[in-house]
Amino acid sequence: MSTERVNPPGLCPPAGFSHAVVASGSRLLFLAGQTALDADGEVVGDTLPEQFERALANLLTALRAAGGTPADLARVTVYTTDVAAYRAHARELGRTWRALAGRDYPAMAVVQIVRLWDERATVELDGFAVLP
Amino acid sequence: MSTERVNPPGLCPPAGFSHAVVASGSRLLFLAGQTALDADGEVVGDTLPEQFERALANLLTALRAAGGTPADLARVTVYTTDVAAYRAHARELGRTWRALAGRDYPAMAVVQIVRLWDERATVELDGFAVLP
């Protein structure tokens, strides 16, 4: 398997994501959206950074259970109910990402939606990985 | 081709979806978003369950036309204008899913958006499948 991150000069330099990820591998991993649910289905955390950390940890739990590592993540979509808060906490969210998932950033999109499955959930992450 | 559904113990037990799906196959199928349109482009159904059934049927029509079966579905995203109604009808939607697509659930995400292409549409499904 090989994974290449592509960030061409014509685009705004990316911070915390890659503009494109090319991956060749024999297996494709599809990850369901994860919010900050604990194992009993309760939302953990009141603030966006707390929920982000748990949601990302959940995504990585699914990734690892399927045999992948964070460097295999090729695409992540972030659905949040509050992009303004996400931006206000961007440094902290970046630290959390690097602590849990490292610096091999996937291609990403962040969009503000109306609500998630749980009314208390403020952020959900889903993704794709390519496994060796 | 092989498809494995992964639901690790650390995550909330899934109902009607898989936390992760690993698939290896030679062909990847990308499915456009489907709402409850009939062949003439008119939205069919007034209630969310009616529209869900038609939208899912349309998704499966595209899937089958491309040579796939419901078990090949690896990822589905549900965009709806009303998650509260979706949850209120969850049992009925689950029955519809199993009747049309079986029990080999894809990795999923359900998000509430502002509106879909057709103002009357309340639910849209898109997806990815891996074909043998």
Place this chain on the structure above:
Amino acid sequence: MSTERVNPPGLCPPAGFSHAVVASGSRLLFLAGQTALDADGEVVGDTLPEQFERALANLLTALRAAGGTPADLARVTVYTTDVAAYRAHARELGRTWRALAGRDYPAMAVVQIVRLWDERATVELDGFAVLP
């Protein structure tokens, strides 16, 4: 590599997209969401058609930098803050698409979300491509 676009008779005839795209190739390309940012991170364009053109151009810049061509695009999701405006400008957006990306349409979904990363951004496109 081979790419097949599938538009079965049971579905509403597509205009400007494909209902399904089947692709076999050795490399998968994951494209981050692109809005109408210039290289300095400023949103370019006041109208939706202007922003759409720049966002699509950015997506194609990332695609080409990764070694792909528009015909390799298998899936595009359009997130917009105004589907009504998108529909009102559909002909113009279609012309822009064909001028920049040709007529080998990917599978698509268009959804109206609350907001994008930049408050001034009205449209974002992300996607997947399969490369030879």
